Amino acid sequence: MLTITKCYSFSAAHRLWNAALSSEENEQAFGMCIRTHGHNYKLEVTVMGLPDPVTGMIINLPVLDAIVQEVILTHVDHRFLEQDVPFLKDVLTTVENVVVIFFERLQPAIPEPARLFRVRLFESDQNWAEAVAQDSI
Amino acid sequence: MLTITKCYSFSAAHRLWNAALSSEENEQAFGMCIRTHGHNYKLEVTVMGLPDPVTGMIINLPVLDAIVQEVILTHVDHRFLEQDVPFLKDVLTTVENVVVIFFERLQPAIPEPARLFRVRLFESDQNWAEAVAQDSI
Amino acid sequence: MLTITKCYSFSAAHRLWNAALSSEENEQAFGMCIRTHGHNYKLEVTVMGLPDPVTGMIINLPVLDAIVQEVILTHVDHRFLEQDVPFLKDVLTTVENVVVIFFERLQPAIPEPARLFRVRLFESDQNWAEAVAQDSI
Amino acid sequence: MLTITKCYSFSAAHRLWNAALSSEENEQAFGMCIRTHGHNYKLEVTVMGLPDPVTGMIINLPVLDAIVQEVILTHVDHRFLEQDVPFLKDVLTTVENVVVIFFERLQPAIPEPARLFRVRLFESDQNWAEAVAQDSI
Amino acid sequence: MLTITKCYSFSAAHRLWNAALSSEENEQAFGMCIRTHGHNYKLEVTVMGLPDPVTGMIINLPVLDAIVQEVILTHVDHRFLEQDVPFLKDVLTTVENVVVIFFERLQPAIPEPARLFRVRLFESDQNWAEAVAQDSI
Amino acid sequence: MLTITKCYSFSAAHRLWNAALSSEENEQAFGMCIRTHGHNYKLEVTVMGLPDPVTGMIINLPVLDAIVQEVILTHVDHRFLEQDVPFLKDVLTTVENVVVIFFERLQPAIPEPARLFRVRLFESDQNWAEAVAQDSI
Numbered sequence: 001m002l003t004i005t006k007c008y009s010f011s012a013a014h015r016l017w018n019a020a021l022s023s024e025e026n027e028q029a030f031g032m033c034i035r036t037h038g039h040n041y042k043l044e045v046t047v048m049g050l051p052d053p054v055t056g057m058i059i060n061l062p063v064l065d066a067i068v069q070e071v072i073l074t075h076v077d078h079r080f081l082e083q084d085v086p087f088l089k090d091v092l093t094t095v096e097n098v099v100v101i102f103f104e105r106l107q108p109a110i111p112e113p114a115r116l117f118r119v120r121l122f123e124s125d126q127n128w129a130e131a132v133a134q135d136s137i
Numbered sequence: 138m139l140t141i142t143k144c145y146s147f148s149a150a151h152r153l154w155n156a157a158l159s160s161e162e163n164e165q166a167f168g169m170c171i172r173t174h175g176h177n178y179k180l181e182v183t184v185m186g187l188p189d190p191v192t193g194m195i196i197n198l199p200v201l202d203a204i205v206q207e208v209i210l211t212h213v214d215h216r217f218l219e220q221d222v223p224f225l226k227d228v229l230t231t232v233e234n235v236v237v238i239f240f241e242r243l244q245p246a247i248p249e250p251a252r253l254f255r256v257r258l259f260e261s262d263q264n265w266a267e268a269v270a271q272d273s274i
Numbered sequence: 275m276l277t278i279t280k281c282y283s284f285s286a287a288h289r290l291w292n293a294a295l296s297s298e299e300n301e302q303a304f305g306m307c308i309r310t311h312g313h314n315y316k317l318e319v320t321v322m323g324l325p326d327p328v329t330g331m332i333i334n335l336p337v338l339d340a341i342v343q344e345v346i347l348t349h350v351d352h353r354f355l356e357q358d359v360p361f362l363k364d365v366l367t368t369v370e371n372v373v374v375i376f377f378e379r380l381q382p383a384i385p386e387p388a389r390l391f392r393v394r395l396f397e398s399d400q401n402w403a404e405a406v407a408q409d410s411i
Numbered sequence: 412m413l414t415i416t417k418c419y420s421f422s423a424a425h426r427l428w429n430a431a432l433s434s435e436e437n438e439q440a441f442g443m444c445i446r447t448h449g450h451n452y453k454l455e456v457t458v459m460g461l462p463d464p465v466t467g468m469i470i471n472l473p474v475l476d477a478i479v480q481e482v483i484l485t486h487v488d489h490r491f492l493e494q495d496v497p498f499l500k501d502v503l504t505t506v507e508n509v510v511v512i513f514f515e516r517l518q519p520a521i522p523e524p525a526r527l528f529r530v531r532l533f534e535s536d537q538n539w540a541e542a543v544a545q546d547s548i
Numbered sequence: 549m550l551t552i553t554k555c556y557s558f559s560a561a562h563r564l565w566n567a568a569l570s571s572e573e574n575e576q577a578f579g580m581c582i583r584t585h586g587h588n589y590k591l592e593v594t595v596m597g598l599p600d601p602v603t604g605m606i607i608n609l610p611v612l613d614a615i616v617q618e619v620i621l622t623h624v625d626h627r628f629l630e631q632d633v634p635f636l637k638d639v640l641t642t643v644e645n646v647v648v649i650f651f652e653r654l655q656p657a658i659p660e661p662a663r664l665f666r667v668r669l670f671e672s673d674q675n676w677a678e679a680v681a682q683d684s685i
Numbered sequence: 686m687l688t689i690t691k692c693y694s695f696s697a698a699h700r701l702w703n704a705a706l707s708s709e710e711n712e713q714a715f716g717m718c719i720r721t722h723g724h725n726y727k728l729e730v731t732v733m734g735l736p737d738p739v740t741g742m743i744i745n746l747p748v749l750d751a752i753v754q755e756v757i758l759t760h761v762d763h764r765f766l767e768q769d770v771p772f773l774k775d776v777l778t779t780v781e782n783v784v785v786i787f788f789e790r791l792q793p794a795i796p797e798p799a800r801l802f803r804v805r806l807f808e809s810d811q812n813w814a815e816a817v818a819q820d821s822i
Contacts, residue, residue: 001543004507007536011261013150013175013217018328029329031336037215038150038175040261046541051511054429055440056503061538062442078174080150092330096278100325124148124177125281127335130320132275138817141781144810155602166603168610183815188785191703192714193777198812199716229604233552237599262555264609267594269549285809287698287723287765292465303466305473311763312698312723314809352722354698366467370415374462398696398725399418401472404457406412422672424561424586424628448626449561449586451672489585491561535559535588566739577740579747640741644689648736673692675746678731680686 003117004058005046008068010077013038014093017082036080042122043072045106048133049114059114067109072102095121095129103131140254141195142183145205147214150175151230154219173217179259180209182243185270186251196251204246209239232258232266240268277391278332279320282342284351287312288367291356310354316396317346319380322407323388333388341383346376369395369403377405414528415469416457419479421488424449425504428493447491453533454483456517459544460525470525478520483513506532506540514542551665552606553594556616558625561586562641565630584628590670591620593654596681597662607662615657620650643669643677651679688802689743690731693753695762698723699778702767721765727807728757730791733818734799744799752794757787780806780814788816 015037016030026034045068049058075085081093087105091097099121107116115133122128152174153167163171182205186195212222218230224242228234236258244253252270259265289311290304300308319342323332349359355367361379365371373395381390389407396402426448427441437445456479460469486496492504498516502508510532518527526544533539563585564578574582593616597606623633629641635653639645647669655664663681670676700722701715711719730753734743760770766778772790776782784806792801800818807813 001545002507002511003541003543004538005541006538009261011174011176013173016330018330021328029334032215035215035221036150036173036217037148038177039148040175040177051505051507054432056427056429056505056508058507058540060440078169078172080173084172094325094330096276096325096332097330100276124146127278127280129332130277130279132277134275138819139781139785140815140817141812142815143812153604155604158602166608188779188781191706193701193703193779193782195781195814197714231599231604233550233599233606234604237550264552264554266606267551267553269551271549283809285722285724287721290467292467295465303471306763309763309769310698310721310765311696312725313696314723314725352717352720354721358720368462368467370413370462370469371467374413398694401415401417403469404414404416406414408412420672422585422587424584443626446626446632447561447584447628448559449588450559451588489580489583491584495583535557564741566741569739577745642736642741644687644736644743645741648687675689675691677743678688678690680688682686 001048002050002058003046003048004061005044005118006061006064006068008043008045008073010041010043010073011038012041012076012079012081014081016092016094018092039123041076042128043068043102044118044120044122045116046118046120047110047114048117059110063111068106071105071109095123095127099129099131107133138185139187139195140183140185141198142181142255143198143201143205145180145182145210147178147180147210148175149178149213149216149218151218153229153231155229176260178213179257179265180205180239181255181257181259182253183255183257184247184251185254196247200248205243208242208246232260232264236266236268244270275322276324276332277320277322278335279318279392280335280338280342282317282319282339282347284315284317284347285312286315286350286353286355288355290366290368292366313397315350316394316402317342317376318392318394318396319390320392320394321384321388322391333384337385342380345379345383369397369401373403373405381407412459413461413469414457414459415472416455416529417472417475417479419454419456419476419484421452421454421484422449423452423487423490423492425492427503427505429503450534452487453531453539454479454513455529455531455533456527457529457531458521458525459528470521474522479517482516482520506534506538510540510542518544549596550598550606551594551596552609553592553666554609554612554616556591556593556613556621558589558591558621559586560589560624560627560629562629564640564642566640587671589624590676591616591650592666592668592670593664594666594668595658595662596665607658611659616654619653619657643671643675647677647679655681686733687735687743688731688733689746690729690803691746691749691753693728693730693750693758695726695728695758696723697726697761697764697766699766701777701779703777724808726761727813728753728787729803729805729807730801731803731805732795732799733802744795748796753791756790756794780808780812784814784816792818 016033017026047059079085081088103119110116118132120130153170154163184196216222218225240256247253255269257267290307291300321333353359355362377393384390392406394404427444428437458470490496492499514530521527529543531541564581565574595607627633629636651667658664666680668678701718702711732744764770766773788804795801803817805815
């Protein structure tokens with residue numbers, strides 16, 4: 001199995017707050033993440049496939065860059081995730097929930113025969129979530 | 138000259154907006170930083186001095202940790218800088234302005250004979266500001 | 275498949291020495307690792323599952339932190355592995371052997387429906403071992 | 412499943428140019444990579460197996476070091492890949508193509524019962540390719 | 549003293565060869581660096597000054613980006629340093645020599661009242677050179 | 686001012702214990718560092734000077750490597766600092782004390798006209814000490 005990975009980054013504000021819970025329940029569930037804060041997110045996008053015989057590439061990285069820019073980065077970079085991003089409205093923006101949404105947006109955008117294999121989203125160097133294509137493993 | 142450095146981190150939201158400027162002037166000056174976003178800030182605090190003969194330390198790091206926690210981190214971690222932090226109210230929170238304020242708060246808190254030498258504040262791995270004590274160089 | 279990963283660190287001393295071997299055999303097998311030395315170990319714990327609908331989390335990270343602290347870190351941080359740690363007594367503390375023991379200690383401690391997926395233990399930035407749950411792949 | 416990983420690095424020059432294409436087609440396919448440039452490549456070699464009962468190791472890292480040195484590094488370090496390296500002559504040295512060739516060279520060199528599991532080749536911190544043994548997953 | 553630093557990167561090929569020396573002398577002086585190879589160079593540019601009262605910035609980073617792009621990066625990124633770069637022709641491209649040339653090109657390009665304080669050039673994470681303005685220290 | 690820096694690493698065990706203090710005083714001063722533990726130390730050695738006109742180098746890095754190996758690394762790598770290293774016997778091995786001793790050992794070993802400018806010793810990515818030549822600043 002062969003993959004290529006490209007790493008992106010964006011800066012965003014967010015908070016964790018579930019409107020269906022009381023203030024006490026929110027604080028118990030999310031601690032100080034109920035306060036508006038932010039991260040330098042790092043996003044790793046991994047595509048699987050075979051190298052094209054002419055270019056030697058699974059996917060041309062400038063092509064992947066343009067996809068990730070259009071599908072993800074332009075919407076989330078320098079944004080307040082829950083407030084500014086249409087596809088994150090009313091979403092609890094845990095790193096798990098966000099990485100799944102990013103995966104679902106990216107998967108149909110990758111041109112065949114390449115396929116999206118994995119998306120990793122780092123909230124910091126110390127914690128991250130990872131979504132892997134189910135038919136790939 | 139001898140120094141000891143300890144590295145801290147905090148996550149915060151901010152935006153750059155000067156109320157004395159028009160919207161167009163703000164956008165020209167600050168670009169997409171006029172939108173609420175956030176960072177994993179990294180803070181390096183450097184203290185100069187001589188090692189204490191009994192402990193071999195310029196400053197005991199748990200002591201430094203407690204100072205930085207009380208003077209800086211408890212106020213800014215998981216906060217919206219301009220909105221939530223009393224000493225950053227009405228401040229344009231560029232990394233230059235913030236590092237100067239952090240330096241000025243930390244300097245009187247370092248117990249003698251140690252002295253604050255330098256504070257570095259990283260907005261990301263790619264850009265940071267640094268304030269150095271004037272009488273140290 | 276979805277996972278969340280949290281990164282921990284600890285500092286420990288160790289040496290590699292098999293009491294069943296002669297000094298020459300130990301030196302041949304382990305080189306300068308027969309001498310007492312130490313590392314800043316880095317430990318990555320990866321948990322798989324589905325985000326809880328209420329919290330958006332596979333596992334609440336403070337819960338995971340408390341588990342890793344109790345099951346691993348409190349025993350090994352600032353310790354001499356073979357001498358001080360009951361569950362590493364008489365163990366040849368190669369990074370492979372230690373990561374398996376950490377995996378076996380962590381696996382039953384992860385609260386359902388989340389499941390331990392992977393444990394990575396870094397002796398340095400240049401070498402690490404990784405144990406992956408067999409039923410996960 | 413248990414693996415051990417060791418990280419290596421080398422510096423090399425390369426360019427992307429397909430002699431079967433016109434200059435315009437090359438520039439369209441490869442952009443500024445048609446110009447001679449270079450990288451600090453990072454190479455991660457991952458070996459799977461069970462720890463030897465006597466040594467506690469899947470593979471002794473100095474043994475792995477010698478294999479990687481002989482099979483890969485001595486040929487590519489401080490070289491112009493397409494011009495100087497016999498097994499990369501006439502190869503389009505995309506990171507995908509090179510990682511496959513490295514995998515194929517390393518796989519038969521790993522002494523049983525250990526087996527090569529994965530090779531990752533980083534052109535930079537921002538992009539890398541990864542080849543995984545097909546029978547391992 | 550207050551500074552702001554921005555980090556850039558570029559990929560380039562080079563070799564060390566002094567035409568005034570014999571082959572043996574070149575090999576003795578430069579070892580395997582006499583062979584064409586390459587690096588992911590990292591460039592840190594540090595500017596000193598006072599924050600502008602209106603913008604809170606020593607220098608607006610997009611302005612600095614444009615300067616570094618025009619004065620340095622456009623000339624050296626994806627290039628063979630000694631062959632392709634007019635201002636490095638006939639230069640022995642040690643990291644010391646290159647950082648001095650970069651410093652001299654950048655210094656007059658920084659708009660007053662800001663001043664260039666320091667340029668660091670990393671050939672790798674393990675070695676770098678640093679040029680500091682003489683009147684700054 | 687121009688400098689060149691090279692980065693080294695070594696793994697060592699140590700503990701902090703002042704024989705002139707009681708057990709309670711030691712624990713109060715050094716916390717859990719009174720227990721035998723260890724680190725992957727990182728050592729940055731910075732040399733100042735002018736590039737040699739023939740080689741373009743302040744100091745040839747293989748020469749610096751040999752000096753650091755002989756003066757420092759061979760004594761401390763894979764060692765128990767207070768027990769195994771003659772020049773650290775009876776020394777309280779705080780990172781401040783050790784960096785001063787390293788500086789004093791390295792300074793006379795650097796061949797003129799180059800001069801030792803700075804030594805940085807990292808106990809971890811989060812804390813380090815730095816000794817700078819007094820006549821250099």
